[in-house]
Amino acid sequence: MKLVSWNVNGLRACVNKGFNDFFKESGADIFCVQETKLQEGQIVLEQGEEYMQYWNYALKKGYSGTAVFTRIKPLSVRYGIEEDTEPEGRIITLEFAGFYLVNVYTPNAKRDLTRLEYRMEWEDRFRNYLLALDQHKPVVVCGDLNVAHQDIDLKNAKSNRGNSGFTDEERGKMTTLLDSGFVDTFRYFYPDTEGAYSWWSYMPKIRERNVGWRIDYFLASSRMAPQLVEAGIESNVLGSDHCPVVLTIKELDS
Template sequence: MKLLSWNVNGLRAVLGKGFGEFVGTEKPDILCLQETKARREQVTLPPELDGYHAFWNSAQKPGYSGVAVFTRDQPLNVTEGMGIDEHDTEGRVLTLEYPDFALVNVYTPNAQDELRRLPYRLQWDAAFRHHLQTLAAHKPVIFCGDLNVAHHEIDLARPASNRKNPGFSDEERASFTELLGAGFTDSFRHFHPDQPGHYSWWSYRANARQNNVGWRIDYFGVTPSFMGNVKSASILPHVHGSDHCPVGVVLG
């Protein structure tokens, strides 16, 4: 079973940039998207997604945020948000329950310039951590998506100059450490513990992607007891169309 996650930075925009071909080539069993920036009725999906069950959680604010999941197998249950009004207006969480695991697609809020949204971000992180722990009390959990944080220095090209910037502040990194400590494994680092230069997001400025000056901020986190079912974890930097590239895991 192949699971892929991709922050598409606008689903309607990426449709004209080879999105259908990407789906047709990769043939994911489950495809999780973040930053869809659209409601379901605003999007004409490519034929490559025919036969998939589609689930959406869109932001109340038009053209903002939003997540979606396309899955070949019908899930047992689907939940939008975390059940907390103050955190559920931006379309950031979608939970699908399957027989063997729960899958959580997430688009974590950005701390924004000068960390002006950091206090909210940390509150949100705590709520999300609780959401995952509640699910994990019943069955293994896989979470995936744009977590908007590079965890360690190896996870971005220029750690020294980004130390207090959004996505690499001490507070956000500590919060992500706490998330993993609550019972999750960073699947990519499990398989590639010491390999630098693997990134999932690049700025549009200064030829960052061509020069691979990037950040790894997109993840698959997995309950440790379920890691034996994860056969590989990958990043797909050859896939263009967004400032992010897809990341994935294969279950077996």
């Protein structure tokens, strides 16, 4: 089973930059998108009759938003955390027979860290939500988690220490989540690989020089490790300041 996740930084713009071509070429069974930046009715995607579509729109126009395209019919679909309506459209949870899939766009702490306190509270709620799901069946989490976890996950760790996405607080929350029973699937396969990034600034020559950050992930319940087949980063795919990340797993009674 192939899963793909991509922060498209505006789906309408990405569609004009090759989104549909990559979608078709990927052959994904489940394709997750973050930062759609649109409202209901603002786009029509014909991805084939085999794909069901699920959307979580932010109340604020042109902001945030997530979507999932799946060939496998889910048993249930949930938007937000528990009963929280999640007005920023950041979470979609699909329940399948063998696992939960959680597509997430984690809030950014902002450049001046004015949203760091909110981010910390959100991280705790999100982790508790995942752990509650994990009590019932394994969980796969994918999306833009807006944090580079270790020094190896960004080009210039020393100069970025304390910046949004690389604060000790944000990194600590990722450590806590992983220690709670989850595995970073890319690092599971490639623990020492350097230069593997999923986001680059739009500043000139930054992407060409691969001055990036790895902030897009597939996490999985630790007990799913035997079902993990491969994880990858499609850094050659353009269309956004992020690139797609990929996870292949064995069938889990989907």
